[in-house]
Amino acid sequence: MVRKRKLIFAINSLNGGGAERVISNLGNYFYKRGFDVTMVCLNEAKPAYFLEQGIKVISLIDQKRNEKFFYRLWYGGVTFFKLLYLLIKEKPSCVVSFMTSANLWIGLTCNILNTPYLVSERITPDYTVNQFNYFLRWLSAAMYSKSKAIVVPSKGMIDGFKKNKSFSGLSNFEVINNPVSQFIPARLERVYPRKFILSVGRLDRQKGFDLLIQAFEKLQISDLDLLISGEGDERVNLENQIKELNLSDRVKLIGYQKNLQDYYRQAELFVLSSRNEGYPNVLVEAMSLGCACVATDCEFGPSDIIENEMNGLLVKANSTKYLYEAIKRTMSDPVLKIKMSVNAQLINQTNSLENTFAKWEKLILNHI
Template sequence: MKKLLIILHDLGAGGAEKMMARLAGALVDAGNDVTLLLLTGGGLHAANLDPRVKKVELQSQRTARAVPALARFLRANRFDAQLAALTHVNVVAIAAAVLSGTLARLHVSERNAFSHDKHVNPDFMVRVAYLVAPLLYRLIPNPVICVSRGVAQDLVDTTLARRQDVTIADNPVLDNDFRDKSPGPPSHRWLLEKTGSVIVAVGRLVPQKGFDTLISAFAALPDSDARLIIFGEGPLRAQLLDQARTLGVADRFDLPGYTCEPLAEVAAADCFVLSSRFEGSPNALVEALSTGTPVVATRCPHGPQDILIGGLVAPLVPVDDPIALSQAVALQLSTPRDLQRHSRLDAATRFMNASAVQTYLAALLGSPSS
C-alpha cells in the first residue's frame, strides 16, 4: 500500500475537480491510502468524494496564500507521491514542496490545452502562475502528467517544456461496470415525454464550450421540431438565451442549469454535441459515449480526435463552423440510433477507473502496480 496525496484548490463544479475526486476513489480501490488536500475548501463535488479518502482543507482565503500552510503539512506528513492539479495549484505545490524538501515526490498535472487555457482567467495571480509554470516544469524532477497526447504536445510546442518534461495519464471517467449499469430516468421534461428529436450538450456556459456555435447550428437544422438542451451554468447564460430568441428557436431551447446526473439526460437524448473551441480530454464526451447515444464533436485541440479515433467512432467537424456542425447533427439524427453503438462503448472503455488509474500509478510511482 502506497500513501498518496492529491492537491487541489477545491472541489468546485469543474471537470478537473470532478476527475480528481474520482481519481482519489479509484486509487483507493487499487489498494492505496489516499488523502485529498484542498487549499481552500468545499465545493459541489465534495458530496461525491469516496468516504475512504481522507480529506484535508487548509481554508486559505486564496490559493496563492496557501504555500506556508501546505509546506507545513508536507513536512509533517510523508507521502510516497504527491499530485497537484491545475496550473495555479501546480505553482503553489512546487513552492511548498521546495520549502518542505519533498520536491522529489511531487508530480503536477495539466488538464487543458495550455496555450488556450492561459488566456481564460483574468485574475492577476493566475496569469502570473501561467507565466512561471513552464519554467518550473522544465526544472522539477518529475514530468508533468497531461490528460491527453494533445495537451502534452501543446505544452511542448508552445512553452519551454521539452518532450522529456511531459507524460500522459487518462482520466478515470467511468465506473468499471458502466456497461452493465442503467443510467436511470432523465429529469428534463423534454426527455421524459419526447415529441421529437432532442439534442443535449453539457458544460459550463463559457466561451470555451462554443455553445453559441451550437445554437446557430441548431437553428440551421432542417428538423423544425427538434429541441436543444444545454445542461450547465456560467456567465454566458443571458447571452445564449438572447441568441436563441434572435434566431427564433427560444421555444425549442432550454438552459435548465447544472445536473447531478448527466448520464441519465444524455442517455435519453437522440444526439450529444461537444461544440468546444478547445479541451484537454473532454470527460463529457467520454460519458456520452458510455451511454451509447450518438455524438458529434468539434475537431478542437486537443481531446476529441484521440477519443473518437480521428472520426472513426463519431463525426468530427471544424471549430466555429455552425453549418458543418448542423449537417453532422442532422446526419446523426437521420441515422439508426444503434448504428456504431458498440464502437462508441468500446471507445469509452479506455477511460474506466481500473484502466485509467494504472496510467496514473505508472506516472506517480514508476510502476503500474500499487
C-alpha cells in the same frame, strides 16, 4: 486497515467539471488500494462527485476570490503558508496536482520540502501557461521540469507545450487518457418530455455553446429540443442569445445534473462544440453510454477519441456551418446513427477505470 502511504491530491476546487471528476475518481481508487488520501482545494471544497467516506477534504481558503490587488497578495500568502504547513504536518509520500494554479503552488511548496510531486494539465496550454508573462512562464517551466511527471490526457497537448520555448526542453511528459466515468444505472423514466440533443460542460466561451445554439437554430426540427447541462460565467450571454433567436421554448440551460447518465441514455445525439479541449470527459461519458456523438476536431482530445464516420463524427472547429451539417446528417440517417452508437461503446474497454488508473498507480509508485 492501516494506511501507511499518504497521498495528497490538489486542485482549485471540487465543483463539477471534467478534471474534478477525474481527480475524485483517482482519489477513490487509491483509497480503495489502501492509501491514506487527502483532497486539498485551493478554494471552496464542496465535492460535486462521490468521495469515499475516509477521504479527507481540506479547503485552504473558503471565501470567494476577487481580483483586487491587496486581496490577491493576501490570497497568495495564505495559500502558500497554509499549504506548506499542511505538507509538513501530513508528510505525504507523493502529491498529485491538477490544473495550472494548483500545479504552481504544489511545485513551489514541494520543492522547498523535497516532497515528490506530479502535475497534470487538463486543457490546452494556449489558455493557460502559454498566455503567461515571461516570469510566470519561466516559473511554470521550472516547477514542471522538477516534477516527477507532467501528466496530460492527449498526445497533442505535448506539442502545445513544446511550442512555448520555456517548455521546449522538457522530457518528463506522460500521456494518460481520461477514464470512463462510473455511473449508477440509468432510469427508465423520461428525464425530459420531448426528444432532445444534449451538450454538457462549463458555460464558458471555450465550450462553443454559442456556436451550437446557432447551428441548432438553423436545424429547424420542430419536435427536437437542445439541452445544455452546466454552469458558468457565460450563462447570461447564452440566455440572451437564446431569447434573441426566439428559442426559449426549445433550448434549455438545465444547470448541473447529478443524473447525467439518464440524459446521455435518452438523448437523440450528443454534441461537443468546443473551441478547444484537453481531453473531453463528457465525450467519453456520452460514448460509453451509447450516445451517437458529433464533436469539433479542436485541440486537443476529440481526434484521440473519435474515429471519424465509425464511432462518431468530427467536424471543423469554430464553424456553425459544419456543426449544423453534421447534426442534420446524423439526425436524418438512422443507419449511421446506430453504427456510431454501437461502436462508441467500445470506449468502455479502451478507457476503462482499471486500465487508466493502473497507469497512474504505476507512475506514482515509481516515485515514492
